[in-house]
Amino acid sequence: MADIVISELVKTYPGGQVRATDDVSLTVADGEFVVLVGPSGCGKTTLLRMVAGLETPDNGSIAIAGRDVTDLPPRQRNISMVFQSYAIFPHMRVRHNIGFGLRMRKVPAAQVNERVRRAAEVLELTDYLDRYPAQLSGGQRQRVAVARAIVVDTGVLLMDEPLSNLDALLRLQFRAELKKIVRQIGTTTLYVTHDQAEAMSLGDRVAVMRGGRIAQIGPPLEVYDRPSERFVGGFLGSPPMNFFPAVVRRADGGARLWVGDQVLAAPAHLATYDGREVTVGLRAENIDVATAAGDGPAGGGPASGGSAGGPVRATVEVVEPTGASVLLTVRLEGHELKVQAPPGYQVEPDSPVWLRCRPESLRFYDAETALALVS
Amino acid sequence: MSAPAAVRRPPAPAATAPPRPRRSSRRRKAVLLQLACLAITAFMGVPLYLITLAALSSRAALNRFPLSLLPTDLSTETMSRFLDSTGVVPGFVNSLIVGLSTLVFALLVGVPAGYALSRYAFRGRDPYQLFLLLTRALPIVVLSVPLAKVFLTTNLYDTTYAVTLLHTALALPTTVLITAAVFVSVPRDHEEAAAVLGANAAQAFVRVVLPQALPGIAASAMFTFVMSWNEVLGAAILTLNQRTLPAQVLATLADSPLAYRFAGGLALVLPALVFIAVMRKYLVNMWGTTLR
Numbered sequence: 001m002a003d004i005v006i007s008e009l010v011k012t013y014p015g016g017q018v019r020a021t022d023d024v025s026l027t028v029a030d031g032e033f034v035v036l037v038g039p040s041g042c043g044k045t046t047l048l049r050m051v052a053g054l055e056t057p058d059n060g061s062i063a064i065a066g067r068d069v070t071d072l073p074p075r076q077r078n079i080s081m082v083f084q085s086y087a088i089f090p091h092m093r094v095r096h097n098i099g100f101g102l103r104m105r106k107v108p109a110a111q112v113n114e115r116v117r118r119a120a121e122v123l124e125l126t127d128y129l130d131r132y133p134a135q136l137s138g139g140q141r142q143r144v145a146v147a148r149a150i151v152v153d154t155g156v157l158l159m160d161e162p163l164s165n166l167d168a169l170l171r172l173q174f175r176a177e178l179k180k181i182v183r184q185i186g187t188t189t190l191y192v193t194h195d196q197a198e199a200m201s202l203g204d205r206v207a208v209m210r211g212g213r214i215a216q217i218g219p220p221l222e223v224y225d226r227p228s229e230r231f232v233g234g235f236l237g238s239p240p241m242n243f244f245p246a247v248v249r250r251a252d253g254g255a256r257l258w259v260g261d262q263v264l265a266a267p268a269h270l271a272t273y274d275g276r277e278v279t280v281g282l283r284a285e286n287i288d289v290a291t292a293a294g295d296g297p298a299g300g301g302p303a304s305g306g307s308a309g310g311p312v313r314a315t316v317e318v319v320e321p322t323g324a325s326v327l328l329t330v331r332l333e334g335h336e337l338k339v340q341a342p343p344g345y346q347v348e349p350d351s352p353v354w355l356r357c358r359p360e361s362l363r364f365y366d367a368e369t370a371l372a373l374v375s
Numbered sequence: 376m377s378a379p380a381a382v383r384r385p386p387a388p389a390a391t392a393p394p395r396p397r398r399s400s401r402r403r404k405a406v407l408l409q410l411a412c413l414a415i416t417a418f419m420g421v422p423l424y425l426i427t428l429a430a431l432s433s434r435a436a437l438n439r440f441p442l443s444l445l446p447t448d449l450s451t452e453t454m455s456r457f458l459d460s461t462g463v464v465p466g467f468v469n470s471l472i473v474g475l476s477t478l479v480f481a482l483l484v485g486v487p488a489g490y491a492l493s494r495y496a497f498r499g500r501d502p503y504q505l506f507l508l509l510t511r512a513l514p515i516v517v518l519s520v521p522l523a524k525v526f527l528t529t530n531l532y533d534t535t536y537a538v539t540l541l542h543t544a545l546a547l548p549t550t551v552l553i554t555a556a557v558f559v560s561v562p563r564d565h566e567e568a569a570a571v572l573g574a575n576a577a578q579a580f581v582r583v584v585l586p587q588a589l590p591g592i593a594a595s596a597m598f599t600f601v602m603s604w605n606e607v608l609g610a611a612i613l614t615l616n617q618r619t620l621p622a623q624v625l626a627t628l629a630d631s632p633l634a635y636r637f638a639g640g641l642a643l644v645l646p647a648l649v650f651i652a653v654m655r656k657y658l659v660n661m662w663g664t665t666l667r
Contacts (some may be wrong), residue, residue, distance in 0.1 A: 054567050074570040087568035091586040105574030152572065
């Protein structure tokens with residue numbers, strides 16, 4: 001077992017102008033599952049490949065299990081890796097594909113057979129050991145790639161978008177299985193994906209990357225709930241976080257948010273930003289929706305002047321039942337918002353609705369830098 | 376079984392199903408394709424058959440009129456006379472030596488070069504590829520005379536080694552370009568996976584890249600061998616006594632009887648055909664298992 005310490009890693013590809021990774025530091029604890037997630041070109045794969053030793057960093061260092069491996073070739077780093085393309089060797093039977101790493105490490109033949117058999121059992125490949133990869137389905141090839149990586153029993157497992165070539169249903173299925181397997185073998189895992197749902201579901205911690213930097217890293221729910229910048233909130237979650245501009249006004253000891261002509265209650269600490277425009281972030285599932293103004297527990301009718309900040313009025317544009325919920329697209333003072341209503345919620349497009357949310361569920365970002373405001 | 380049947384009775388479906396012209400036109404296309412295949416096969420096969428027939432007929436049978444097109448009068452007389460004549464067996468051996476050593480040399484130099492072309496971006500890569508092709512633009516005759524002079528001064532003249540060197544130089548451009556194309560088709564991922572799983576560069580190449588590239592390398596080897604076997608001008612200029620078979624046959628062709636020429640033709644064609652047949656079987660086997 002091993003931890004990974006990445007410090008100040010800089011990489012610019014030859015001929016490129018921008019840094020693929022820009023001074024990235026990251027520590028993955030022993031046995032931890034860290035997911036690197038971000039849009040394409042954010043440097044997540046580059047970072048993974050540098051840990052694997054497949055790319056050379058311009059600057060910075062990588063240590064695995066306390067040993068500086070920055071200048072070591074991949075084979076001396078004691079790692080294993082699952083590739084996006086699986087990189088299964090087509091000229092070898094499944095058995096020899098899985099056993100490749102063991103044979104390279106000069107493990108005795110009898111032991112290779114035994115360990116290949118066990119890995120095949122874990123990944124339900126026992127019946128396919130003597131087939132060639134061309135005779136397998138995409139999902140089975142994926143399993144071979146994972147079996148080949150876990151059979152060597154290295155301290156560190158690297159995965160580069162391993163599920164992205166599977167169809168949606170299979171991906172969902174294998175995701176859970178993968179999580180179970182990795183938990184069983186307890187290896188330190190660095191996992192790259194562009195799929196935010198995958199990142200949320202798999203990681204002990206999620207690192208959201210953008211432009212070669214880690215924008216935010218933390219447990220999935222924390223990153224989801226408290227995005228450190230607007231980008232993170234807009235990237236994680238489906239639908240992504242809603243953002244709309246509002247002006248802060250101090251009022252009777254607390255603070256109010258003015259969205260156009262309407263008023264929302266805001267947490268008291270926001271009063272220090274009196275008079276400034278902020279960007280408000282709000283998750284779709286944190287919005288309560290009602291078809292009548294007075295509906296619901298909290299009082300205070302339609303916003304008028306210095307009201308306490310009651311429900312705000314919006315117009316429904318699209319109604320999308322998804323089964324588990326009803327997704328509404330509404331327009332609030334010219335800003336588009338996604339609202340998650342309970343399943344079976346009945347509302348017609350173009351009709352007015354009243355939105356309400358708890359002040360604690362609001363997140364605030366600087367209108368210019370898009371960074372979270374310190375509370 | 377079904378293909379020849381389709382050839383034999385093409386009008387039947389068209390006649391029974393006139394309202395479906397698309398199907399009948401597809402049928403006609405299939406028939407035309409079969410006919411084209413047959414025509415091309417005949418184009419290659421008939422001369423081969425005639426040469427073989429003539430080489431295996433007795434001299435009397437050759438002079439008969441009309442010439443029998445069926446192997447009615449087989450004899451090994453012509454062939455054995457040809458093989459007994461001076462220079463044929465040594466020429467055959469020389470050709471084999473030159474062909475095989477050319478193949479080995481061309482692969483030894485060409486495969487690494489092709490690998491480098493496919494895997495590394497280096498300054499002057501594209502001009503280099505063009506330059507490789509340009510070497511083939513020079514006629515062999517133009518090359519051979521200065522080469523003969525060089526070999527004379529270095530005491531290599533009239534050796535199979537000299538011919539091997541010439542043939543290697545001639546074969547290298549195609550070897551390099553073919554193997555480069557082959558290595559490009561082996562995903563880089565596979566090499567990286569091997570490296571991560573504990574292989575060093577040599578192991579990754581031998582165990583992962585080479586097996587996948589073998590069909591292409593076999594094709595290039597085939598090409599090289601046949602090129603060397605058939606090359607006659609350079610071989611004729613660079614040797615006097617150590618003639619390769621084509622050079623030997625060419626030298627004695629003009630003043631030899633008709634039967635001798637047929638026998639020589641067969642002797643020239645046969646080894647190349649056998650070589651291609653052997654390699655082809657291997658080629659198909661490899662592709663059958665590696666490609667989806």
